[in-house]
Amino acid sequence: MKIQPLTHKYRNREVVKSLLYILPTYLILSIFIIVPIFFAFYLSFNKWNLLGNIKFTGITNYKKLFQMEEFWTALTNTFYYTFITVPIGICLSLFLALLLNSKIKGIAFYRAAYFMPVMTSVVASAFIWQWIFQSHNGILNYIMGFFGFGPLSWLNEPKGIFSVIFDYIGVKLPDFLGGPSVTLVAISIMSIWKNTGYYMIIILAGLQNIPKSYYEAAEIDGAGPVKRFFAITLPILSPTTFFVLIMSVIVSFQVFEQIAVTTKGGPLNASLVLVYFIYERAFRFLEVGFASSAAFILFAIVIILTYFQVKILGGRIHY
Numbered sequence: 001m002k003i004q005p006l007t008h009k010y011r012n013r014e015v016v017k018s019l020l021y022i023l024p025t026y027l028i029l030s031i032f033i034i035v036p037i038f039f040a041f042y043l044s045f046n047k048w049n050l051l052g053n054i055k056f057t058g059i060t061n062y063k064k065l066f067q068m069e070e071f072w073t074a075l076t077n078t079f080y081y082t083f084i085t086v087p088i089g090i091c092l093s094l095f096l097a098l099l100l101n102s103k104i105k106g107i108a109f110y111r112a113a114y115f116m117p118v119m120t121s122v123v124a125s126a127f128i129w130q131w132i133f134q135s136h137n138g139i140l141n142y143i144m145g146f147f148g149f150g151p152l153s154w155l156n157e158p159k160g161i162f163s164v165i166f167d168y169i170g171v172k173l174p175d176f177l178g179g180p181s182v183t184l185v186a187i188s189i190m191s192i193w194k195n196t197g198y199y200m201i202i203i204l205a206g207l208q209n210i211p212k213s214y215y216e217a218a219e220i221d222g223a224g225p226v227k228r229f230f231a232i233t234l235p236i237l238s239p240t241t242f243f244v245l246i247m248s249v250i251v252s253f254q255v256f257e258q259i260a261v262t263t264k265g266g267p268l269n270a271s272l273v274l275v276y277f278i279y280e281r282a283f284r285f286l287e288v289g290f291a292s293s294a295a296f297i298l299f300a301i302v303i304i305l306t307y308f309q310v311k312i313l314g315g316r317i318h319y
Contacts, residue, residue, distance in 0.1 A: 040292045040295060040296070041292070041296060043288055043289045043292040044061055044062070044289060044292040044293040044295075044296050045057065045058060045059065045061065045289070045293075046061075046289045047060075047061075047287075047289045047290075048288045048289045049286040049287070049288065050286055050288055051286075054289075057289070061289055061290045061292070061293035062293050062297075064290065065290065065293055065294055065297065070269060070272070070277065071277065071294065073269050073272055074269070074272045074273055074274045074276070074277040075274060077180070077181075077184055077269075077270075077271065077272055077273050078252075078253055078255070078273045078274045080179070080180035080184055081180070081184060081187070081188055081191075081252055081255060081273060082249060082252040082253060084180065084184075084185065084188040084192075085188050085191050085192055085195070085248070085252050086245070086248045086249055086252055088188075088192055089191075089192045089195055089196055089199060089248055090199065090241065090244055090245060090248060092192065092196050092200075093196050093197075093199035093200040093202075093203050093244065094203055094241070096114055096196065096197075096200045097200045097201075097203040097204040097207055098207070098233075100114070100200070100204055101204060101207045101208065111201075111204075114196070114197045114200055115197040115198075115200070115201060116197070117193055117194045117195075117196070117197050118194065118195070118197040118198045120194070122194070122257040122258060122261060123261055125190065125193075125194055125258075126190070126257075126258065126261040126262050129186070129189075129190040129193075129262070130155065130262060133154035133155050133186050135151055135152070135153045135154070135156070136151065138151075138154070140154065141154075149168065152164065152182060153182070154182060154183065154186040155183055155186055155187075155262055155263055156183065156266075156267050157181065157182035157183055157267070157270075158181050158182075158183065158266075158267045158268040158269075158270035159178065159181065159182060160173070160175070160177075160178020160179040160180065160181060160182075161178070161179050161180055161181070161182050161185045162177060162178055162179035163175075163177075163178035163179070164182055181270035181271065182270075183263055183266075183267065183270045183271045184270060184271045187255075187258050187259065187262060187263065187271055190258055190262075191252075191255065191258055194258075195248070195251065199244045199247075199248060202240060202243070202244055203237070203240055203241065203244060205240070206236075206237050206239070206240030206241075207233070207237065210232070210233065210236050210237070214232050214236075215228055215232060218231065218232055235318045236318060238316070238317045238318050239317050239318070242309075242313060242314075242317050245309065245313075246306055246309055246310075249302075249305055249306070249309070250302055250306070253274065253275075253298065253301065253302050253305075254275055255273055255275060256273070256275040256276055256279065259271055259272075259273055259275075259276045260276060260279070264276075265277070265280070274294065274298050275298070277294060278291045278294045278295050278298070279291075281294060
């Protein structure tokens with residue numbers, strides 16, 4: 001039986017039907033995402049306070065942005081936050097996923113327990129950690145007291161974490177070696193606690209897709225647990241960990257809620273990050289055009305970082 005090829009008219013009809021199916025999604029994306037992006041890009045070259053007329057200023061907003069010390073502080077803090085949360089979060093997620101991938105009793109309970117912080121609202125999480133980080137009655141300072149360390153004002157300490165550590169042993173560090181502020185470290189700890197469960201589930205799914213026969217063959221050949229991990233688990237899991245790396249970097253540059261609920265960028269801009277800087281400029285100082293320029297600088301940074309991650313690490317991924 002000879003199969004008749006599709007006619008040109010029929011193919012066109014199928015294309016039209018397909019376009020009609022995706023039209024609602026396209027309209028929603030256009031109204032709520034695409035149009036606002038182009039409008040924000042237009043505003044980045046203008047001055048606007050949400051009330052008056054829009055006034056074209058060219059690249060003035062970008063010049064002003066790069067000359068503002070507060071912007072560089074926010075950018076530095078954002079990079080600090082990323083360097084803290086991303087490697088620690090991925091390593092902790094991988095460790096927990098490996099534990100949950102083993103045969104232990106009550107595995108469903110542990111999975112739910114580790115994932116629960118993800119489902120907890122940021123406001124509720126912030127209240128929990130504010131109690132933990134309290135200067136006088138906080139549980140963290142109480143534990144530190146057992147080891148002979150004095151209490152810290154975790155959410156009100158602009159001093160660098162390395163400066164604080166070396167102060168305990170009587171060494172005075174210069175300010176530029178102080179590292180991220182104690183406050184930013186505290187917020188990073190809170191974020192790691194909240195996000196680790198999400199990445200753990202993704203990595204766990206990747207682990208469960210690795211055929212058990214690989215491990216059995218390696219075990220017969222005499223490979224121990226460590227060798228099996230580096231020779232089998234990590235290479236096969238590399239696409240999953242690569243995805244988690246890219247996602248966690250992007251999410252870390254978008255940190256906002258934790259800052260807004262706990263410190264509002266303080267003390268002395270010690271926890272000011274780029275997204276909160278943009279928020280303040282847009283809705284506190286009503287500099288919408290200026291905030292839009294900062295938003296596109298943030299967008300460019302994320303795109304560049306993602307590109308270099310793909311360029312440098314993409315060739316090492318085992319698909």
